[in-house]
Amino acid sequence: MLNKEQTELIMKIVNRAETLGLMQSDKATALIDMEKATEYFNLRLADMLNADVFNFAHDFIQIQNEINRTTGKFSGRFVPRFAGRQ
Numbered sequence: 001m002l003n004k005e006q007t008e009l010i011m012k013i014v015n016r017a018e019t020l021g022l023m024q025s026d027k028a029t030a031l032i033d034m035e036k037a038t039e040y041f042n043l044r045l046a047d048m049l050n051a052d053v054f055n056f057a058h059d060f061i062q063i064q065n066e067i068n069r070t071t072g073k074f075s076g077r078f079v080p081r082f083a084g085r086q
């Protein structure tokens with residue numbers, strides 16, 4: 001389960017992605033995708049939020065492309081640039 005800070009950062013990330021025109025779905029779906037990605041990859045959310053457009057877009061778009069929305073899992077072909085360290 002995500003904490004309040006993580007949830008707030010995810011909301012800011014989704015808002016930034018929307019501003020940049022990166023959304024492939026609605027906002028609610030993007031929020032869920034980012035929550036699942038954060039749990040799965042231990043995303044460094046503040047780093048992602050503050051990244052340059054190229055690296056931010058890379059991870060945001062690939063998260064949308066690689067998530068299986070039925071299972072909430074990822075394909076295994078992709079590791080985000082902002083994946084956390086275990």
